[in-house]
Amino acid sequence: MSKLSLTVFPNYQEAAGELTSFSPSLLLQKGRLLDPQQGLDAVGDVRLQGDKIVQVGNNLPPLAGERVVSCQGLVLAPGFIDMHVHLREPGYEYKEDIASGSQAALAGGFAQICCMPNTYPICDNRSVVEFIKQQAAHANGAIVWPIAAITKGEAGYELSEMVELRQAGVVAFSDDGRPVINGEVMRNALEYSSMLGVPVISHLEDPYLSEGRVMHHGAVSTRLGLKGIPAAAEEIMAYRDLQLAKLVDGQIHLAHLSAAGTVELLRQGKERGIKASGEVTVHHLLLTHEMVAESGYDSNTKVNPPLRTEEDRQALLVGLREGVIDAIVTDHAPHHLDDKRMDFDGAAFGISGLDVAVALILSRLVSRGELSLERMITAFTTGPAQILGLTPPSLTPGSSANITVLDLQLTQEIAATALKSKGKNMPYLGWTLTGWPVMTIVRGKLYAHPSLA
Amino acid sequence: MRRLPRKDILGLEEISTQEMDIILATARSMKELVQSPVKKESSLKGKVVINLFYEPSTRTRSSFELAGKYLGGDVINITTATSSVVKGESLLDTARTILMMGCDVLVVRHSSSGSPHFLAQHLSCSVINAGDGMHEHPTQGLLDLFTIRDQLGSVAGKRVVILGDVAHSRVARSNIWALTKFGAKVTVCGPKTLIPVEVRSLGVEVSYDADTALAEADVINVLRLQLERQHKGLFPSIREYHAGWGLNQRRLNLAKPGALVLHPGPMNRGVEISSDIADGDQSLIEEQVTNGVAIRMALLHLLVGEVARDE
Ligand SMILES: [Zn+2]
Numbered sequence: 001m002s003k004l005s006l007t008v009f010p011n012y013q014e015a016a017g018e019l020t021s022f023s024p025s026l027l028l029q030k031g032r033l034l035d036p037q038q039g040l041d042a043v044g045d046v047r048l049q050g051d052k053i054v055q056v057g058n059n060l061p062p063l064a065g066e067r068v069v070s071c072q073g074l075v076l077a078p079g080f081i082d083m084h085v086h087l088r089e090p091g092y093e094y095k096e097d098i099a100s101g102s103q104a105a106l107a108g109g110f111a112q113i114c115c116m117p118n119t120y121p122i123c124d125n126r127s128v129v130e131f132i133k134q135q136a137a138h139a140n141g142a143i144v145w146p147i148a149a150i151t152k153g154e155a156g157y158e159l160s161e162m163v164e165l166r167q168a169g170v171v172a173f174s175d176d177g178r179p180v181i182n183g184e185v186m187r188n189a190l191e192y193s194s195m196l197g198v199p200v201i202s203h204l205e206d207p208y209l210s211e212g213r214v215m216h217h218g219a220v221s222t223r224l225g226l227k228g229i230p231a232a233a234e235e236i237m238a239y240r241d242l243q244l245a246k247l248v249d250g251q252i253h254l255a256h257l258s259a260a261g262t263v264e265l266l267r268q269g270k271e272r273g274i275k276a277s278g279e280v281t282v283h284h285l286l287l288t289h290e291m292v293a294e295s296g297y298d299s300n301t302k303v304n305p306p307l308r309t310e311e312d313r314q315a316l317l318v319g320l321r322e323g324v325i326d327a328i329v330t331d332h333a334p335h336h337l338d339d340k341r342m343d344f345d346g347a348a349f350g351i352s353g354l355d356v357a358v359a360l361i362l363s364r365l366v367s368r369g370e371l372s373l374e375r376m377i378t379a380f381t382t383g384p385a386q387i388l389g390l391t392p393p394s395l396t397p398g399s400s401a402n403i404t405v406l407d408l409q410l411t412q413e414i415a416a417t418a419l420k421s422k423g424k425n426m427p428y429l430g431w432t433l434t435g436w437p438v439m440t441i442v443r444g445k446l447y448a449h450p451s452l453a
Numbered sequence: 454m455r456r457l458p459r460k461d462i463l464g465l466e467e468i469s470t471q472e473m474d475i476i477l478a479t480a481r482s483m484k485e486l487v488q489s490p491v492k493k494e495s496s497l498k499g500k501v502v503i504n505l506f507y508e509p510s511t512r513t514r515s516s517f518e519l520a521g522k523y524l525g526g527d528v529i530n531i532t533t534a535t536s537s538v539v540k541g542e543s544l545l546d547t548a549r550t551i552l553m554m555g556c557d558v559l560v561v562r563h564s565s566s567g568s569p570h571f572l573a574q575h576l577s578c579s580v581i582n583a584g585d586g587m588h589e590h591p592t593q594g595l596l597d598l599f600t601i602r603d604q605l606g607s608v609a610g611k612r613v614v615i616l617g618d619v620a621h622s623r624v625a626r627s628n629i630w631a632l633t634k635f636g637a638k639v640t641v642c643g644p645k646t647l648i649p650v651e652v653r654s655l656g657v658e659v660s661y662d663a664d665t666a667l668a669e670a671d672v673i674n675v676l677r678l679q680l681e682r683q684h685k686g687l688f689p690s691i692r693e694y695h696a697g698w699g700l701n702q703r704r705l706n707l708a709k710p711g712a713l714v715l716h717p718g719p720m721n722r723g724v725e726i727s728s729d730i731a732d733g734d735q736s737l738i739e740e741q742v743t744n745g746v747a748i749r750m751a752l753l754h755l756l757v758g759e760v761a762r763d764e
Contacts, residue, residue: 222651223466225566225588225623296574297567343544345565345586 024065025049026446031071031405035078035395036374037382046076048401051443056397069446071405074438075373078393079111079402080380084176084201084255084279084329085354087113087144089135090128091120096334096422098132102141104332104354104421106447109437110380111402112143113332113354114388117154118177124149124160129168142442143402145171145388150189150200156181159189166196171388174201176255179237181207186241190250197389199253199277202241204262205305209233214345216289216306224293226344229306231259238262242269242276253387254278256331258305260315267324277387279327280316282357283427286364288313291427292344299340299347300427303333317365321375326383328376330357334423352423356414360428362406362435373408380404405439412436457755461573461580464589465630473631477599479751480744486523487746496758497526500557504530505548506583507563512718512742513583513592517560520749524758526557548572557757561585566623579756587621593717594627596748598635600741601672604713609636614666614708615657616700617676617725618647624717628674629655642666643676643698646687663698670708674715675700678725691724701727705735713737 026048033044033056047055047066062068082105088096098115105113115132117123123132129146136144148170152158154177162173173193180186180202189200210229215221217228238254242265245252254266257280269276283303288310292301301307319325333350340347353360358380365371385392393402411434416424440447457472465473486492502521504514514530521528531551544563551559558579561569566586573580584590601608613632619625619641632639633656640658641648653659660666667673678694688694705712714726714736722728731738 219651219654222649223626223655225586225626227587297570299571338543341543341545343563343565343568343571345568346544 025054025063025067026444027060027062027066027068028071028076028403029068031074031076033076033395034373034377036378037078037392037394038396040395046395046403048441048444051401053395053397053399053401056395073407073409075406075408076395077377077404077406078381078395078399079441080109080358080404081112081114081384081390081393082110082330082332082354082357082380083114083327083384083388084281085113085115085332086118086334086350087115088334089119090131095336095339098135098144099139099141100420100422101332101334101354102136102139102144104419105142106440106442107420107449108354108356109358109404109406109440110142110354111393111404111440111442112145112390114145114147114171116147116174116176117149122149122154123147124152124154126161126164126168129165129170133169142440145169145390147172147174147176147201149173150175150180151185154178156185159185159192162193162196166198170198171390172199172201172253174203174255176201176203179203179205179207183240183244187244187248190245190252191248194248194250199251199387201253201255202237203255204234204237204241206233206236209236214302214306215292216308218289218309220289220293224297226292231261231308231312234259234305235261235265238265242266242274245276246272246274249275251275252277256281256284256305256329257316257319257325258284258308258312260312263315263319263324267319270324277326278319278324279329279384280320280325281329281331282353282360283307283351284316285313285320285328286360287427295427297344298427299342299344300351300425302344302347302349303351304349317370320379321371326379326387328357328361328379329384330354332421332423334421335425336422337424340425350425351427352419352421352425355419355421356426356428356433358404358406359412359433359436362408363433367408367435401441401444403441404437405441406435407438408435410434410436410438460756461569462591462752462756463569463573463580463582465591465594465627465634466589468591470634473595473598473634476595476748476751476755477602479755480595480599480747483750483754484744484747486750487743492523493525494523495525496754497521497524498759500526500757501555502526502528502558502560502753503551503556504528504583505551505559505561506530506532507561508533508584510562510584513562513745516742516745517583517749520746520753523746524750524753526753544568544572545575548576552576552578558753581752581756584623586623588623589627589630590623590717591627592745592748592752593624594631596741596745597628597674597715597717598631599744599748600715600737601713603740603744604737605671607635608632611637611671612669613637613639613672613674614670615639615641615674615676616663616666616698617643618678618682619643619652619676620647620649621679621682622676625676626655629657633657640666644688644694647682663704664707667704667707670712672713672715673700673705673708675726677717677719678721680721680724695724699725699727700730702729705730711735715741717741
């Protein structure tokens, strides 16, 4: 393991010349190659050249000058995608920036991430998209795909210039952080964007049912005296948006499902042939509203949509297992300590997650038999890729050299100081997890987790 | 010299009946002190109590103030009008500043549920919750329990109706914990929009019909109605509220003869309670005020007071 002593190596630039001059190729030896989409689960070697996987096989002889990394006992999976993160730049760099966020992604096992447009200024025009791409190119982190706003300024009225934004490289449209209140606007957004082959991602929230409310409406909110957001606030909008997608033959993606009823609506929507998909966050898969009480009003449990009941959590798990829910996401929402260290009502919504999401799923769901490793990998790869029209990550020769390497045995505690994200706001600090991403390969560049140093 | 196994009083949910018995027994002797001509004790001599109130409250604040002073402590009031809260200082910074001045007990009222818990986690001094949002008002719960026990001896098996806006009431929650832990049969009653169905999980009966709920009641605790709830659409009019859930003589007659009437104050006369009841023989509203001082003295004494010579 001493070969992995560098935190990031080789530190290639995008230019092909530099790449080749540093090292002709990289050989990952004797890993468990797990690519559910190809039906592949076997021990083998993978050779990377430039930004491509060039060879997969058994006992590949090392080439002259080739960098060899032993992956014995490790799982090699196609590089993970997190399709819902908040990188805060431009505008809120004190919470996170594109460099820190995309490096947190790498540390957490993600090769690609999609950033939401609720920055300042809002990502609703080409110049902000270009800025994000430029920052990402210099960030030495995961690949960053911008998502643009549905409406100008996320104000909910006029559509953003979707054609130009798509040409600039955005992979979806979303007013995430707030709902599109006006059904007519959502209808037009779904219809117009359907020319472009990318989805509209809906932040499901009836604001009249959620305004001024801070956690799930239920027994715990009643006991704690906190104002509750009913599950209906999400379900109502899910049904509206599914019907609108049906009406105009648009592509709708339901963000951060939190309620059992929404899972059911998505299931029915898919059965009715609507072009619909859905995602679930790591925290909704792991935590319930009881956490707010158990933590003594810890504002790190305050998130929107809120942590709901055990029945909701179970329904989300079932939906994920059965493929009703297509993707696992972090909804990575980093905040500064000053935004969180206050009373529950006053604190900001959101949980930071990129650094620890994969480890949490491995440790709390996969190792306990609640989710198969294959299903997890699919929900981090093919699932989001198909929604966004990205090339599905794969271990087959010719594919982009994006690979996530997992050590299912590694046991480590979550320490705030080890997080690459500026946002330490998570209710998991101090948790000990078994199963961690240990290397992430992005376009042929290899990142090794600092724990291996 | 703490004689409660805790630093803070945040809510009655986490306080045991044994602890409540200690508090009430101490309050009994404190009440005698309050009613004696010379109301000076020295158990809190050299101790500083700070009232940090983010919501206006004459009653609770002055009750804590007198409680501290009767025990010989120094009491300072900081209210939103005078504090740097208006300058945008954070709750934690304000509290830390206070702590640095040498505070032994911080009494806090805040509109956000859980804020005393937040402060207690970050401060080394004792924190007493004087009402947090819609969560708890533990000293009110204790003084109501004290007042009822004073009259009935025990609350076990007694029928207590909490009447009004339970959804938004911290008084209701603290009463529910105190009363149910001692075996009272508690019914909460009000219009459905002001009674969350989940309140059943706290171990109470729910009724939307005041006439039915009040039958055979031993105690009626009437909650203050925040009149602005009407504008939020939670009930159509004061008139309809009073007709449906206001406590008047006709309704009181449905309860057990001599049933006790409590109200945490301040009252909206003619809304949740009619004046003749508020001022009538069965009303304990003035008694509650005196008992409130005794309860707060007991808590201050038990948290930071010197052990008296005769103990
Ligand atoms: Zn959202």
